[in-house]
Amino acid sequence: MAAFQREHVLNVLVPRADGTVRILGIESTSHTFGVGVLEHYDDVVRFLANVSSQYKPSRGGIHPRESFEHHVNNAYKVLNEALNRSGLKLRDVDAFAVAVGPGLGPCIRVGASLARFLSAYFNKPVIPVNHAVAHIEIGKLVSGIHDPVIVYVSGGNTMVVVQKTHRYRVIGETLDIPLGNLLDTFARETGIAPPYTIDGNHAVDVCSEWGSEYLPLPYTVKGCDLSFSGLLTAALRAAKSALPDKRRLGDVCRSLRETAFNMLVEVTERTLMLTNKEGILLVGGVAANKVLREKLESVANYYGVKYYGTSPEIAGDNGLMIAYVGLLQYLYGVRTTPENIVVRQRFRLDEDAYPWLP
């Protein structure tokens, strides 16, 4: 895993700030509790710390209450560790950014409560951040690609997005379950997970190595939108008849992955042709998947455009990306007080306008 650069030159247009701005970002929308700290001076952003703790279910999927408990129990530790690494004290921070959605209500509430408290106690502004926007913006910053076709895939989201007139426009998205959820649910139901990832590889990828054949499975692209639920049902049925034959189960895994990724690729290609953007940017938790990265990279090569997949350290949920969008909003004067921090479980990324977008 290549470590990413600690210093980046801002590649979006923001009003100039006087002196140094330091932002602390809190992420808690799903299974990860994370705190990130960064500072901004002139046009440089410096990452100071990025600490996370992940809730890992012992069986089944994410239980919102258990994840909530994990966040409550680890918040103090993670916050302290992030402050230690950054070398800052809480009173040095200029504003607290927090992810207010989209995500699981009980989990978001932990971050929101902490942010409200810090803001009130230190009498500093607090900034509500959209979790999806944060994934995209940190990807844009690190990749240096200013205006790409954005492929955002995670456990809770699957969408292909472009920027237009200060807003994100969703060109295509899943109509039912997201890609990460498809892979997780399949792995769970067939008994190859948890754990969902082994040495950074998803259980479905590990299982795919056992097989070699390709079996046709339902492929559902509706215009630019995707539907994975029929694919999941068909793959589970195929897996049931394959078990306990390891090789045949491997074939199912391989075909499931191939079909699902090809669907996403088709929508990405369509968007690329439609919008003529300069590159493809892959962000979100599933961006850590090696096979998907390779596929999208060769799509980019095929069309002669740039490609960037965010590295696992910032592809997954983390506090740093929240701090970064917090910084952009802070520079544009989007700051508020604790009583205005509201949990927004269904906060869509195309709901609000963002002044720094092209």
Next chain:
Amino acid sequence: MVALTRPVPVSRGAEAEIYLVDFFGVRAVVKKRVSKPYRNPLFDKVFIQSRTRVEARVLSELYNAGLRVPAVLLVDDENGVIVMEYIKGIRASQVFDSLDGNALVSIAGEVGRFAAQMHNMKIYHGDFTLANLLLSDHGVVVIDFGLAGYSTDIEEYAIDLHLMSRSAYVADPEKAKSFTEHVLEAYSGSYKGNAEEVIKRMREISIRGRYVDRELRKTVMRERYIE
């Protein structure tokens, strides 16, 4: 295969390359689906073959029924090639925002009737947008049946209507409402099944994406449940 006079694509889509050729003295369009290096070879083959076959079949059935689509001249499903009639016209998406009221109503009428007649034949288009409507001297011609298919599920029909209304909204939010209303009016007049049901499903689809406003979704789902 016929020797193509000039194998340089005039346009390249995500899925296929388009060539303009002289086909036995007739101006024709060749649509060639191309293999992609990033797809599993078997997937690639099955995918290209099935899409080509369905597209050719749908086109010829609609053409034979008298609907305005390009005539199919030759099909080579092994190689993913369809040769079809060349249609002179302009894409509706390019001129939508400059259309006057009368033109808008007449186009909407044609679009609505086309959709209804197509759906009456259990065929859906799959990418029914303004960009796939050619405004020709002989009226509206519908092209690109690359995502088309056969289904009796009103869901697919509703998606066609939804895509058309969404693409009108993208092209010109001001004109979209009246355009969509006229499309649906013409559709209701020609669709043999229960048009109201399809239109209702279409409204449902538009609120289906992830994290759509909860209150709106609740209201629609509640109405559905009560019925």
